[in-house]
Amino acid sequence: MGERMTGDTTRSDIEPTVEVNLDVHVAHSARMYDFYLGGTTNFAPDREAAAHALAVFPWARSAARANRAFMHRSTRALAEAGIRQFLDIGTGIPTSPNLHEIAQRIAPQSRVVYADNDPIVLTHAQHLLHSAPEGRTAYVHADVREPESVLSAARELLDFSRPIALSLNAILHFVPDTAATGAHRLVEAFKAELPPGSALVVSHATQDFAPEDIARVEQVYANAGTPVQARTREEFARLFSGWELLDPGVAATPRWRPDETSAAEPVADAEAACYGAVALRR
Ligand SMILES: C[S@@+](CC[C@H](N)C(=O)[O-])C[C@H]1O[C@@H](n2cnc3c(N)ncnc32)[C@H](O)[C@@H]1O
Secondary structure (H helix, E strand, O other): OOOOEEEEEOOOOOOOOOOOOOOOOOOOOOHHHHHOOOOOOOOHHHHHHHHHHHHHHHHHHHHHHHHHHHHHHHHHHHHHHOEEEEEEEOOOOOOOOHHHHHHHOOOOOOOOEEOOOOOOHHHHHHHHOOOOOEEEEEEOOOOOOOOHHHHHOOOOOOOOOOOOOEEEOOOOHHOOOOOOOHHHHHHHHHHOOOOOOOEEEEEEEEEOHHHHHHHHHHHHHHOOOOOOOOOOHHHHHHHHOOEHHHHHOOOEHOOOOOHHHHOOOOOOOOHHHHEEEEEEEE
């Protein structure tokens, strides 16, 4: 854990140095998500578990796309607002455009640190490292439940005296509320280290729009060995406590500042089944 790879425009310094055990015999959330998005980085157990999820929640693909589109729009909004440093935890299998591509289109000098704990993401991380020459990207193989490990690796590339956008998209529902690693406690540990002007971006599964469907999805993931905990609007909003929510506040992911691409493929709240929000530390 905490292994770091950095990249600019070369590939020479990005070889993985951690032992990789892909464990292709059990389903993994990153590979199931890749399957929903139409990617090819998934194996039979992932596709089988994803098929079970699609059987109880046929909108899983549009939910994944809506979540991804929320990441695009929120990153763009923050880059346009002047943020130049990003820490993206629970990055997922690279799917272009990745976060640094969005940010660097607006500000090529942007620096982006990615982190995920799934070895499959590590093996594909070179795609995250092709930074614009003016900027930098890095990938850290680390667990969000160990904030110090993520933060100490991130400090090597990011300046923690200047604003940083922390994104936790579609990851915290994989962190159930237990005494040791509750999602709220974790988020507070990260927020405490971010200076004024920083942003917190979160998307998260919710049962609010389709409680029975989402209870079935939770069961499918539990059966596949990956517990999921959807959270209510109030539980979600509490992640941002003390920070100032940007307009439109807490919204179903497709309703967070929709643009022309959202209009082309409308997704209902019950199909997205996720909240998204962005807040600033003043
Ligand atoms: C559904 S994908 C979301 C990918 C991307 N953030 C997005 O929104 O498009 C969830 C990602 O969180 C990662 N993840 C789950 N639990 C994690 C943990 N404890 N630490 C780090 N990453 C984790 C998974 O490996 C997966 O890549």
